[in-house]
Amino acid sequence: MGTIRLIKGDITKERADAIVNAANSSLMGGGGVDGAIHRAGGPAILEECRTIRRECGECPSGQAVITTAGNLPALKVIHTVGPVWGRQTPDESDELLAACYRNSLALAASYGLKSVAFPNISTGVYHFPKERAAAVAIGAVRAFLAGQDEVEEVRFVCFDDENYQLYKMLLG
Numbered sequence: 001m002g003t004i005r006l007i008k009g010d011i012t013k014e015r016a017d018a019i020v021n022a023a024n025s026s027l028m029g030g031g032g033v034d035g036a037i038h039r040a041g042g043p044a045i046l047e048e049c050r051t052i053r054r055e056c057g058e059c060p061s062g063q064a065v066i067t068t069a070g071n072l073p074a075l076k077v078i079h080t081v082g083p084v085w086g087r088q089t090p091d092e093s094d095e096l097l098a099a100c101y102r103n104s105l106a107l108a109a110s111y112g113l114k115s116v117a118f119p120n121i122s123t124g125v126y127h128f129p130k131e132r133a134a135a136v137a138i139g140a141v142r143a144f145l146a147g148q149d150e151v152e153e154v155r156f157v158c159f160d161d162e163n164y165q166l167y168k169m170l171l172g
């Protein structure tokens with residue numbers, strides 16, 4: 001079991017064992033939350049991403065990898081790649097998005113990380129409908145937490161007010 005917390009703000013400020021980055025398959029950085037994490041965390045994060053790229057190639061949608069958090073207050077950054085809305089069927093997209101949350105949490109658990117903060121994966125430039133994404137995220141996190149006791153706290157960190165209000169409603 002574990003608890004879920006809802007936060008409105010900037011994930012780069014979170015003091016959590018891990019924060020999750022909504023990366024792209026290249027792992028080479030981008031805009032949105034990805035850009036914010038690399039800017040605030042410094043070059044050490046990109047350096048480890050480059051090593052992962054060299055050794056493992058691109059990161060497919062739904063998968064997750066872990067690096068240092070550089071200068072961030074978090075201990076680790078977990079990079080996961082959300083689905084781009086429209087590239088798969090809606091059901092396949094739901095499954096890929098759920099896999100992002102599940103695989104990020106499984107990776108955190110395998111590193112003994114107790115608190116994990118997530119942004120609203122795929123709801124920016126990847127255009128996943130926000131309410132649908134929130135329902136998938138909450139469902140995947142609840143299912144994961146119910147089946148283990150390694151991860152103790154999951155935070156949903158909403159940057160935009162629309163997501164914050166949706167999560168507030170759905171978490172009830």
Ligand code: ADP
Pocket residue numbers: 009010011012022023031032033034036082119120121122123124125126127157158159160163
């Ligand atoms: P994606 O490509 O997965 O859609 P984006 O970074 O474009 O990724 O958007 C994902 C979510 O991250 C959006 O809901 C956006 O509001 C949010 N976001 C942007 N910057 C930050 C930040 N500094 N902290 C937390 N969330 C952020």
